[in-house]
Amino acid sequence: MNPTTNNAPLPPDFLTLGLDIGIASVGWAVLSERHIVDIGVRCFDKAETAKEGESLNLNRRQARLMRRRLYRRSWRLTKLGRLLKQRGLIDSAAFFKHQPPATVSTWQLRVEGLDRQLSAQEWARVIYHLCKHRGFHWASKAEEVLAEGDAKGEGGRVKKGLADTAAKMAAKDYRTAAEMVLAEFPHAQRNKRGEYDKALSRVLLDQEFSLLFEQQRRLGNPWANAEFEQRIRGDGDRKSGLFWNQKPALAGSDLLKMLGQCTFEKSEFRAPKASFTAERHVWLTRLNNLRVVVDGASRPLTQNERILALLLPYQTDQLKYKTLKAALVKAGHIPDSARFGGLAYPSEAQKETGKTKDPEDQPLVRLP
Incomplete structure (x- = not known):
């Protein structure tokens, strides 16, 4: 992050650290104002089995x-x-x-x-x-x-x-x-x-x-x-009696013991992931981070484009990039040649092979 609030030149000893953190590697780069100071990547084994792709902790959890x-x-x-x-x-x-x-x-x-x-x-x-x-x-x-x-x-x-x-x-x-x-x-x-x-x-x-x-x-x-x-x-409720007896699901105070506190609101519990508010938070975050590339220039969605896109995930099982693009094109906000940032579009040579997939066919967000 640039700590300056104006266009004044950076001090000569100012360095920028960039990290690309994945599940099996961490890429890093140190940049000065004029050149790359150092760059590299640290790779390590994934915490999963090579054949099935299952968590290494799966056997311990099952046991x-x-x-x-x-x-x-x-x-x-x-x-x-x-x-x-x-x-x-x-x-x-x-x-x-x-x-x-x-x-x-x-x-x-x-x-x-x-x-x-x-x-x-x-x-x-x-x-x-x-x-x-x-x-x-x-x-x-x-x-x-x-x-x-x-x-x-x-x-x-x-x-x-x-x-x-x-x-x-x-x-x-x-x-x-x-x-x-x-x-x-x-x-x-x-x-x-x-x-x-x-x-x-x-x-x-x-x-x-x-x-x-x-x-x-x-x-x-x-x-x-x-x-x-x-x-x-038991009483016919399929819960009482030694034949039906089993440990009940967590509820009440026992359930609250398993919840952590919110990072920002210390007196509040963390919101469950499977909730309307948590899903909406995910959708708004992706909507804010979404970038549209028009004529080689990348930009975020405008306010009118966000308003148009906001309700789309609630009208279908999952919102795909191509569905959002079709809505934006129909409303005249973007041309049909526009692309989304972060998607791997195939080259012309790859298209000629006929084996490529449409990158915009993948889901942007799903709100079950």
């Missing part, structure tokens, strides 16, 4: 999330074991950690529980099994919708697996998920890594839980009363 998930599941099952001991179904809360080998699989017990009264330990095994392997549940509707358009990704494969198992249930009129799994997959009831053909939704397993409690009450099981079922399955 941390896995540790949290396993800890929460362990704590949920510990509380379940204590509840089962309290109700008299098992002798010790650690019963499932040291239980002897069973002659009948728990999957089979889940099917038999529809037609005969289960013993205390058998009923405890069924409850523990369902609460431990409680199926897949979408964290939000938005996540489920996003998976619909990602057929090749993990979310899309999970959604397809859930739809396939639901179709099998309906096609052959199975009473419960366990009945379907034993009939369709008698030799392997669990998905292997990367496979989702046996995926079960948590809603489907909750329906099985409800039917099992109903049948056990009808068959005279003393540990299948409505109050105990409510402790396990």
Whole structure:
């Protein structure tokens, strides 16, 4: 920045430092009033994998999330074991950690529980099994919708697996998920890594839980009363009960602890990126920095041009450079030969190859 406020010559020792900072290099130049003092670039490795382009911290983050998930599941099952001991179904809360080998699989017990009264330990095994392997549940509707358009990704494969198992249930009129799994997959009831053909939704397993409690009450099981079922399955809100229990999303004071303070307004929190004001700030900044090149001369947009461009991003999914240019040309502000600064326009020789892309076809801003 030039510290002088007039056209007086700069002092002989005045130097200008310029930096071009990227994700894998920092370019720099030191300029005096009359010549380049020094110039160079420092390159370094990107903080991402060479093949997939993923963050180097991705593995650490995934391992941390896995540790949290396993800890929460362990704590949920510990509380379940204590509840089962309290109700008299098992002798010790650690019963499932040291239980002897069973002659009948728990999957089979889940099917038999529809037609005969289960013993205390058998009923405890069924409850523990369902609460431990409680199926897949979408964290939000938005996540489920996003998976619909990602057929090749993990979310899309999970959604397809859930739809396939639901179709099998309906096609052959199975009473419960366990009945379907034993009939369709008698030799392997669990998905292997990367496979989702046996995926079960948590809603489907909750329906099985409800039917099992109903049948056990009808068959005279003393540990299948409505109050105990409510402790396990909750109030039907898919949030309460040990079966549905999960750590709630951050909210209130817990959420505010994660927010930093504004750099300029110290008493205010930083604005979220996914907000109208933050998006508008991004758009106004890009609008102010936008340059139009007409007859070789670069200039910012005029006030009338800014007013014309201001509402365009709110009328479409994303505003492209060519859309803005068409509006400015139609209004008579710029000629059709005008270009935008910062875009890499192809040369005439490159155009002749027919393999070039229109640089103005890329988005200028998107306000979701």
